[in-house]
Amino acid sequence: MEQNELKKALQAFLFVSSSPVQIAQAKEALDEDEAAIKTAFEELKSEYEGGSTGLKIIEVAGGYRLSTSPDLAPYLKKWFKKQSPRLSRASLETLSIIAYKQPAVRAEVEAIRGVNVEGALGTLLDRGLIRIVGRRETAGRPILYGTTRLFLEHFGLNTLRDLPILDEFSEFDLSEEEKERINNLPSREKALRNSEGKKNEKSEEVARKNRPDRQ
Numbered sequence: 001m002e003q004n005e006l007k008k009a010l011q012a013f014l015f016v017s018s019s020p021v022q023i024a025q026a027k028e029a030l031d032e033d034e035a036a037i038k039t040a041f042e043e044l045k046s047e048y049e050g051g052s053t054g055l056k057i058i059e060v061a062g063g064y065r066l067s068t069s070p071d072l073a074p075y076l077k078k079w080f081k082k083q084s085p086r087l088s089r090a091s092l093e094t095l096s097i098i099a100y101k102q103p104a105v106r107a108e109v110e111a112i113r114g115v116n117v118e119g120a121l122g123t124l125l126d127r128g129l130i131r132i133v134g135r136r137e138t139a140g141r142p143i144l145y146g147t148t149r150l151f152l153e154h155f156g157l158n159t160l161r162d163l164p165i166l167d168e169f170s171e172f173d174l175s176e177e178e179k180e181r182i183n184n185l186p187s188r189e190k191a192l193r194n195s196e197g198k199k200n201e202k203s204e205e206v207a208r209k210n211r212p213d214r215q
Contacts, residue, residue, distance in 0.1 A: 001032055006040045010064075020063030020153060061152035062159070087123070094120035095129055099151070099163060103133050103144035121145065129154065 001009075009030055013021045026037045041064050045057045058067045068076060087095070094117045097109050109117050124130040133146040147160070157163065 001030065003036075003040065003043075006030065006032060006036065007044055010037070010040055010044060011066075014057065014064060014066040017065075020059075020061045020065045022063040025063075058156070059158050060156055061149050065153075087127070088120070090115075090117070091120045091123050095124055095147075095151070098124075098130055098145050099147050099160070102146040103136075104146075105136055105142040105144055107142060109145075 010021070010026060013026060013029070023034050023037050023041070026032070027034050030037070041057070045064075048056045054069050054072050056067055056069055058065055090113075093113055094109055097112050098104050101108060106117060106121060109121075121130070125132075128148055128150045130145050130151070131148050132143055134144045135141040136144055152158065152160075
């Protein structure tokens with residue numbers, strides 16, 4: 001497929017897709033090499049950024065999405081007068097804790113927030129922003145929660161590494177109560193180790209169990 005034809009096809013995918021277009025999906029649909037698709041996407045990104053269009057292509061949740069330019073936000077807010085129901089402050093706080101601490105159990109979230117979070121967890125599960133990722137191997141085997149791909153899409157993140165570092169927030173933007181809550185949250189790096197290192201930890205455990213007795 002010629003480069004121009006490839007880019008036209010990718011633009012069509014971006015236009016009709018309700019979720020970020022993954023390179024693997026495009027490869028399957030077009031029977032093209034992943035490197036060629038990646039190059040075509042990058043060329044499209046440059047063309048949209050350098051043109052006079054009000055659209056741009058962004059990388060989010062591991063894929064590509066057609067988006068509006070940030071400077072058009074004031075007009076779009078007037079256009080969409082009826083907003084979809086927003087997350088409550090309680091749900092946002094709960095989601096933030098899970099995002100940085102994941103995988104996290106309900107008791108940990110409640111210990112930081114200081115209130116019952118059952119309702120907030122239900123809302124976040126219904127919205128598809130968090131999911132059950134397993135159970136902790138402790139008494140009662142409490143449910144572990146983590147964020148979803150939709151969470152990345154909703155907040156315009158490509159990976160969890162794009163989460164803002166907590167130190168970037170100014171103390172003047174927070175109340176005393178919020179400062180205490182933030183101080184109880186782990187760093188972004190710890191959150192990544194918790195979420196990405198879980199498989200390595202499990203693999204090491206299996207290896208120890210299967211290792212021949214050397215005594």
